[in-house]
Amino acid sequence: MSLLSLLNGAQSSQTQSSKAYVGTGLSAAAQKALATAKEAASTASTASSRTQAASSQSDVSISPEALAAAQAKEDNAKDFAALSAQVRAALDAHYATLNATGNATVERGSAPDLSALSGRAVAAIALNRTGAFSRTEVQAAKAEMRARIQEDFANAALSSGGSSGGIAAYSSQLVSQYDAMSDEEREARGWTESTRASASAFALKATTPSLWDKLASDA
Template identity: 45%
Template sequence: MTVSLSSVLSSYGYNSTSTTKTDASAAVTAAMAKLAKAESATTTQSTSGTQVSISAAALAAANAKEDNEKDSSVLLKEVRAALDAQYAGGTAKGSADLGDLSGRALAIVALNKDGQFSAAESRAAKAALREDTRQSFVSAMGSGDAYSMMANYSKQLAAQYDSMSPEERQARGWSEQFRDTNADFATNFAMPSLFDQI
């Protein structure tokens, strides 16, 4: 995984023309920590001594699976501690970075059932879930004919629903009926392949 220092610095609000020396130093420190974390997270050492790269998507899937298996109260405490660490470390300027949170972690922040998160944090988590849905749709609609794209996307939504935690389903507003409707559409409107038509 390649992450540029300038992109990480800009994510921490660093601007060479308007940032003070103190802010620049804090931004560099935070960026270097993030880069180090990204490198260590995406490269592991195998028993043979060779390095094995793990894609960001694979890491995200592993994090989501791990978070889905945790008790919700444990995950809530972990997320609260992670956000507090960002504020304490000065890496959060106005709002925390929710980019590394799993869908379930975002849902717990968005639902905020126990009142452990601020209104701003809850809004940011809801926005992140909406953006994830939007990106998923844009990606699915990238190429091919409209019917097959919609059928594939509907199939993807049904599979996503099946793998989601109850909290994430609730935060996204996805019901069992939503899942069934998408599964039915994927089955009934999938275009036959060229092989089937021969």
């Protein structure tokens, strides 16, 4: 799945009241992208129809989680500068598509919905090493990173009713995520080796029975 498809998918699932894209006009880059956006949308629609037909024939359904994992694996294997360029191009094409379909008036640098992108793709915007992204886009990427961390923590806490077991589960999850993610995503999240070590120590401590627990179980 392309980065443009992910961005367009996130936008289509979003209500107009939750996000507003306002601009004074298209930049040169967005105007250029607009010229190919309609053709790309038509091609994507045809490909989507073929994919749906093939899926119906085989009765195989790929979950959103599986698609996201596949996209993350693909993005993690790319050169970071190349990924940054792809994300920049995808954003410009996404803005142009919105204008072409009449959903909104946007310009290069508007705040996009990045929830469907992989962690490394979001990190490419947040770190902005190539200088290709606007301040608004960088802020949106950093906000997306924070939202993902907060969501993981909230889910862990809710699953345990707020007990220390949930914090331990989150700590274990953090260690697994840290080991699996790219250096760039770790940097964008502000995670270091110290972050991993602290989470690992807490998870180990929370899952190791204390002397009092052992005595109680032996009684």
